[in-house]
Amino acid sequence: MxxxxxxxxxxxxxxxPGWDEAVDLTKPPATIPDPATTPVPQELRDVxxxxxxxxxDRRSAAIPALHAAQEVHGWCSPEAIDQVATVxxxxxxxxxxxxxxxxxxxxxxxxxxxxxxxxxxxxxSLRGADHxxxxxxxAAAEHPDVHVSSxxxxxxxxIAPMASVDGEYVGPLxxxxxxxxxxxxxxxxxxxxxxxxxYRRCADPGVAEGAEEFxxxxxxxxxxxxxxxxxxxxxxxRPGPTAxxxxxxxxxxxxxxxxxxxxxxxxxx
Amino acid sequence: xxxxxxxxxxxGLNTLPVYERRGGYQALRKALTMxxxxxxxxxxxxxxxxxxxxxxxxxxxxxxxxxxxxxxxLVCNADESEPGTFKDRELMQKSPHMLIEGIAxxxxxxxxxxxxxYIRGEYSHQADILEAAIAEAxxxxxxxxxxxxxxxxxxxxxxxxxxxxxxxxxxxxxxSLEGKRGNPRLKPPFPAIEGLYxxxxxxxxxxxxxxxPTIIRLGGAEYAKIGTETSTGTKVVSVSGDVQRPGNxxxxxxxxxxxxxxxxxxxxxxGREVKFWFPGGSSAPVLTKxxxxxxxxxxxxxxxxxxxxxxxxxVVDDSHTVLEVALxxxxxYAHESCGKCVPCREGTNWTVKMLRRIQSGExxxxxxxxxxxxxxxxxxxxxxVLGDAMAMPIGSMIEKFRDELEAExxxxxxxxxxxxxxxxxxxxxxxxxxxxxxxx
Numbered sequence: 161m162x163x164x165x166x167x168x169x170x171x172x173x174x175x176x177p178g179w180d181e182a183v184d185l186t187k188p189p190a191t192i193p194d195p196a197t198t199p200v201p202q203e204l205r206d207v208x209x210x211x212x213x214x215x216x217d218r219r220s221a222a223i224p225a226l227h228a229a230q231e232v233h234g235w236c237s238p239e240a241i242d243q244v245a246t247v248x249x250x251x252x253x254x255x256x257x258x259x260x261x262x263x264x265x266x267x268x269x270x271x272x273x274x275x276x277x278x279x280x281x282x283x284x285s286l287r288g289a290d291h292x293x294x295x296x297x298x299a300a301a302e303h304p305d306v307h308v309s310s311x312x313x314x315x316x317x318x319i320a321p322m323a324s325v326d327g328e329y330v331g332p333l334x335x336x337x338x339x340x341x342x343x344x345x346x347x348x349x350x351x352x353x354x355x356x357x358x359y360r361r362c363a364d365p366g367v368a369e370g371a372e373e374f375x376x377x378x379x380x381x382x383x384x385x386x387x388x389x390x391x392x393x394x395x396x397x398r399p400g401p402t403a404x405x406x407x408x409x410x411x412x413x414x415x416x417x418x419x420x421x422x423x424x425x426x427x428x429x
Numbered sequence: 430x431x432x433x434x435x436x437x438x439x440x441g442l443n444t445l446p447v448y449e450r451r452g453g454y455q456a457l458r459k460a461l462t463m464x465x466x467x468x469x470x471x472x473x474x475x476x477x478x479x480x481x482x483x484x485x486x487x488x489x490x491x492x493x494x495x496x497x498x499x500x501x502x503l504v505c506n507a508d509e510s511e512p513g514t515f516k517d518r519e520l521m522q523k524s525p526h527m528l529i530e531g532i533a534x535x536x537x538x539x540x541x542x543x544x545x546x547y548i549r550g551e552y553s554h555q556a557d558i559l560e561a562a563i564a565e566a567x568x569x570x571x572x573x574x575x576x577x578x579x580x581x582x583x584x585x586x587x588x589x590x591x592x593x594x595x596x597x598x599x600x601x602x603x604x605s606l607e608g609k610r611g612n613p614r615l616k617p618p619f620p621a622i623e624g625l626y627x628x629x630x631x632x633x634x635x636x637x638x639x640x641x642p643t644i645i646r647l648g649g650a651e652y653a654k655i656g657t658e659t660s661t662g663t664k665v666v667s668v669s670g671d672v673q674r675p676g677n678x679x680x681x682x683x684x685x686x687x688x689x690x691x692x693x694x695x696x697x698x699x700g701r702e703v704k705f706w707f708p709g710g711s712s713a714p715v716l717t718k719x720x721x722x723x724x725x726x727x728x729x730x731x732x733x734x735x736x737x738x739x740x741x742x743x744v745v746d747d748s749h750t751v752l753e754v755a756l757x758x759x760x761x762y763a764h765e766s767c768g769k770c771v772p773c774r775e776g777t778n779w780t781v782k783m784l785r786r787i788q789s790g791e792x793x794x795x796x797x798x799x800x801x802x803x804x805x806x807x808x809x810x811x812x813x814v815l816g817d818a819m820a821m822p823i824g825s826m827i828e829k830f831r832d833e834l835e836a837e838x839x840x841x842x843x844x845x846x847x848x849x850x851x852x853x854x855x856x857x858x859x860x861x862x863x864x865x866x867x868x869x
Contacts, residue, residue, distance in 0.1 A: 214586045216500070217607060217608070220607055261593060261610040262611075263591070280757075281512045283669040285757055286749060312761055313512035313514075329554070358522070363676020364676065364678045
């Protein structure tokens with residue numbers, strides 16, 4: 161047997177770096193912060209109180225509340241957690257336990273920036289997600305405001321390899337798309353519009369055949385995306401993997417309705 | 430036959446006017462003219478099996494809920510995180526009202542007045558669509574107080590998660606919905622007796638609930654004629670991986686798997702062939718190309734030693750190694766293990782380390798036995814099945830592809846001896862993308 165290799169150790173003999181970073185072991189545990197000394201932005205307070213009102217138990221609002229605080233502060237900072245704790249009347253420790261559990265709640269400082277989550281799970285990696293991830297990291301290397309991370313299955317294996325760019329699903333991606341994503345983000349444009357999932361048709365060929373209302377082919381008829389929530393100004397349909405399903409003349413109304421839904425949604429925002 | 434996907438690509442189907450024009454909410458009207466028990470017996474007669482993974486009969490589950498006046502809850506599990514599964518995403522995005530109608534009918538059948546949809550945080554687009562649809566349905570009187578003039582009330586709330594695979598497990602989901610870390614609970618008591626806020630809770634998958642309006646429309650007995658005797662109805666199957674046309678396909682249960690993989694999804698790219706496939710998401714034991722002619726239904730998959738699971742087929746062709754897929758899989762489960770039960774927390778992490786050892790040429794064929802024994806020690810020894818979900822496919826890979834893995838071990842040892850694998854060895858057990866394995 162070869163001699164044992166020395167194992168790097170951190171404070172208190174732990175092999176895990178940073179295990180005691182979050183706490184000061186000499187301090188007494190924090191209690192619910194005093195509302196008088198913890199100012200909370202009114203908007204944040206309103207969001208949290210509205211969330212709490214939806215549930216029989218106010219603690220159910222922990223995730224929505226932390227999400228809202230993260231929007232304001234950029235991450236779940238101690239200050240953000242104190243503010244949520246004040247409004248929800250729970251201890252900061254309780255909220256910290258929640259914030260550290262979930263992947264979408266950030267517990268480390270970071271500036272406000274664009275998030276690119278690249279799925280590197282099985283279905284995507286079978287189709288080259290790891291190459292795309294490397295290309296994406298390379299493309300974003302000089303742009304500190306574009307934050308690239310690999311993510312577990314995002315539930316869009318039909319457009320593998322794919323990524324979620326600020327919540328917008330795009331795919332299938334090639335390594336050339338990496339630079340495009342960075343360009344689009346920096347220009348403030350919708351990202352890779354022609355590859356967005358929201359415009360994609362159902363792959364099942366039976367959907368086109370079975371729906372008698374989608375009858376005679378009528379090219380050049382503009383249609384909204386099936387969700388009716390497309391980015392402003394864009395009403396063109398992007399065909400999915402099946403033969404395009406065309407909209408009959410008397411169905412044009414439906415397309416308009418979807419367009420109308422689009423506008424309403426934007427008004428809501 | 431298209432039941433869930435009937436006209437799903439129609440523009441604006443996510444809005445109420447289009448959905449109503451296509452006959453939407455007629456099933457709810459019909460259900461409200463029946464007694465709750467009649468609705469429930471229709472669901473029971475249909476033999477609808479849960480579409481989330483376990484395949485438990487929905488009618489039976491709903492009948493476990495105690496009767497009487499008390500706080501009962503319905504939770505729709507829309508935390509679709511099983512790798513390879515994306516059926517619920519398409520249903521919620523394109524036809525959210527079908528889900529809402531299903532929830533309204535199911536809550537009436539089980540006499541429930543409060544319902545939640547727990548949607549994974551990454552599905553923000555789908556959550557926006559659902560939120561808009563819920564508001565529309567409330568406006569039109571399909572939700573809220575005294576639905577359509579009946580005595581039934583239903584308050585439906587959409588709850589967004591924040592990214593954790595374990596919250597797809599029903600008791601982990603309940604903890605997360607209560608605002609805690611998503612740790613699974615000890616069962617029994619099952620959620621039907623003591624679930625959300627300690628009240629009796631009915632938990633069903635999106636697709637299961639979205640099927641309910643169809644059952645009421647056709648009648649339970651009529652619905653049971655579709656599919657096979659023990660796997661009734663249609664199922665939306667997500668096919669992904671090495672196929673030419675990945676996507677969601679709605680099929681009648683019991684069709685040959687080959688039809689699904691080759692005729693519908695186009696099979697692997699030219700010149701390659703299927704090496705193995707996961708019939709029910711990444712948690713299902715793998716099947717090989719010899720199993721392609723099996724009928725795709727719950728019982729045939731179980732008989733072949735695997736499971737239908739969430740109905741997600743991942744195809745792997747012969748251009749990929751078993752080791753590469755096994756490592757991806759193990760890393761995923763190691764990352765997502767909540768850390769509550771030791772066999773899962775340690776087993777998943779050690780499996781990753783052992784697979785890495787194969788890659789870096791430090792393993793011997795004995796390691797395969799060790800790894801297989803770790804898998805058997807995980808199965809059945811934890812509160813939830815997350816550990817099992819890794820142990821089952823990894824165990825089946827070792828069993829079915831032992832020769833290939835042994836050859837891989839040998840080849841890596843030879844390369845390591847020439848100093849070729851310094852980089853791989855230096856990586857150790859670290860994840861090349863995400864830094865060291867997270868310690869929760």
